Amino acid sequence: MAKKSYRQAVNEAIQQEMRRDSAVILIGEDVAGGAGAGGKDDAWGGPMAVTKGLLAEFGAERVVDTPISEAGYIGMAIGAAAGGLRPIADLMFNDFIGVCFDQVVNQAAKYRYMYGGQDSIPLTIRTMIGAGLSISAQHSQCLYPVFSYFAGLKVVVPSCPYDAKGLLISAIRDNDPVIFCEHKLLYDMVEEVPDSPYSIPFGEARFVRDGGDVTIVALSRMVHIALEAATILAEQGIDCEIIDPRTTTPLDVETILESVAATGRLVIVDEAGPRCGMAADIAAMVAEDGFSSLKAPIIKVTPPHSPIPAAPNLEKLYIPDAARVIAAVHKVMGRKD
Numbered sequence: 001m002a003k004k005s006y007r008q009a010v011n012e013a014i015q016q017e018m019r020r021d022s023a024v025i026l027i028g029e030d031v032a033g034g035a036g037a038g039g040k041d042d043a044w045g046g047p048m049a050v051t052k053g054l055l056a057e058f059g060a061e062r063v064v065d066t067p068i069s070e071a072g073y074i075g076m077a078i079g080a081a082a083g084g085l086r087p088i089a090d091l092m093f094n095d096f097i098g099v100c101f102d103q104v105v106n107q108a109a110k111y112r113y114m115y116g117g118q119d120s121i122p123l124t125i126r127t128m129i130g131a132g133l134s135i136s137a138q139h140s141q142c143l144y145p146v147f148s149y150f151a152g153l154k155v156v157v158p159s160c161p162y163d164a165k166g167l168l169i170s171a172i173r174d175n176d177p178v179i180f181c182e183h184k185l186l187y188d189m190v191e192e193v194p195d196s197p198y199s200i201p202f203g204e205a206r207f208v209r210d211g212g213d214v215t216i217v218a219l220s221r222m223v224h225i226a227l228e229a230a231t232i233l234a235e236q237g238i239d240c241e242i243i244d245p246r247t248t249t250p251l252d253v254e255t256i257l258e259s260v261a262a263t264g265r266l267v268i269v270d271e272a273g274p275r276c277g278m279a280a281d282i283a284a285m286v287a288e289d290g291f292s293s294l295k296a297p298i299i300k301v302t303p304p305h306s307p308i309p310a311a312p313n314l315e316k317l318y319i320p321d322a323a324r325v326i327a328a329v330h331k332v333m334g335r336k337d
Contacts, residue, residue: 028090
């Protein structure tokens with residue numbers, strides 16, 4: 001099995017689905033190099049070069065550069081989906097959702113419900129999440145909790161190349177609108193990924209690491225922070241089980257509850273904010289349905305309730321790290337640092 005980066009896995013998923021189904025199209029800003037800019041076609045492939053090479057194979061009718069108008073091209077993608085196509089719309093940074101909020105949450109999300117299930121919107125919106133590149137508060141947020149609030153949207157947060165390919169193929173084939181969140185610091189991560197197409201079902205969490213002392217639920221890049229912490233904790237005699245939900249809507253609550261029933265302790269690591277975020281949501285669900293299993297209070301490891309700093313030293317303090325996860329695990333275990 002070939003080793004591929006997260007970036008290559010996403011590109012391959014799009015390529016294979018476009019080959020399989022002529023209704024699949026890709027639209028967004030700079031996905032084909034910047035239409036009308038006078039530069040070389042396919043020079044960009046998006047800001048992280050994820051879609052590079054697709055224009056040459058599928059042409060400008062299926063790989064479409066758009067003006068810098070998220071309201072315009074997301075609205076166009078919704079219309080195209082209603083008309084029988086399967087668009088993949090590149091929102092670039094998830095922070096830009098405010099520009100096309102009505103299109104996503106009032107049109108795409110509610111379409112099937114409002115039409116009594118007679119029609120659907122098979123739309124995938126790819127977007128980047130996460131801090132770590134010091135590119136300011138308007139380009140570094142994790143807004144999947146916001147998307148997860150709205151019934152009718154499916155929300156995906158893959159943490160590794162293997163999951164990125166399989167989950168994206170599932171998203172493109174899904175008949176509902178899907179928000180597919182790619183963490184910008186994961187694009188260079190490499191692991192074995194099959195060459196042939198495969199799909200991963202939504203709503204099925206992944207057991208990243210088995211353990212019997214503490215359950216750690218982590219999302220997206222925070223899975224790797226949790227693994228780093230778990231390796232150190234194992235040397236201290238604490239065995240952590242790590243669960244990656246993969247999708248926030250649908251959310252595999254059953255797997256989380258089963259793990260907490262076995263360990264009796266829960267730490268949730270999330271790069272989204274502490275208020276009304278996935279960490280708060282998961283903690284509430286476990287407190288409601290798994291309270292009798294808990295041997296200690298649930299602990300959330302999140303950034304502070306603050307805009308994301310651009311200064312590298314402050315941004316480093318903002319993002320949860322292994323040391324904070326270790327401290328949280330020590331606390332639920334009743335240990336003093």
